[in-house]
Amino acid sequence: MINVRDFQAGDEAATFPVFFSAIHEVASAHYSPELIEAWAPHDTDPQRWAQRIQGIKPFIAMRGGEMVGYADLQDNGYIDHFFVSARAQRIGVASALMRRILQSAAERGILLLYSDVSLSAQGLYQRFGFVIKEQQTFLFRGLEMSNARMELRLALGAGQI
Known part of the structure; x- marks a missing residue:
């Protein structure tokens, strides 16, 4: 069973392996090895990472006492991070996180959700009704990266899934 809960102080370090595996083992099917390493470097500073996670306060997906995914929803409707561990793919983690985001949006009165979605995650977003507004290609740490603004x-009253 997958349980999605609010972020708690102390969750920061456990989010990094989720992020790292999602990039290095899942997104790597769509992006070059150089871009993958730039996106999720092996030498990420743990203190800077912790500050980043504290700033976005993501929802945390747990399965069997282990963190298997996390995703956030900012007050302006932006979904900044949405990652599921490589070993927890296709078992409902991403769907559980997206349902929690939609529930939170409804509770907070957020009527527009948007995100810059990697090539590997666009199908999930589309299954939940997101539409591509713009295909984007940009320089990320000196390397060309593509994603989509969705x-x-x-x-009003939506989001109860």
């Missing part, structure tokens, strides 16, 4: 407009 949006979902919610009606």
Whole structure:
């Protein structure tokens, strides 16, 4: 069973292996090894990482006492991080996280959700009704990266899934 809960102080370090495996083992199917290493470097500073996670306060997906995914929803409707561990793919973790995001948006009165979605995650977002607004190619740490700006407009009272 997958349980999604709010972020708690002390979760910071456990989010990094989730992020790292999602990039290095899942997103690597769509991006070059050089871009993967730039995106999720092996030598990431743990203190800077902790500060970043504390700033976004993600929802945490747990399965069997282990963190298997995390995703956030900012007050402006932006989904910044959305990652599921490589070993927890295709078992409902991403769907559970997205349902929690939609529930939170409804509770907070957020009517527009948007994110810059990697090539490997666009299918998930589309299954939840997000549409591609723009394909994007940009320089990320000196390397060309592609993703899509995706949006979902919610009606008042929507999000109860």
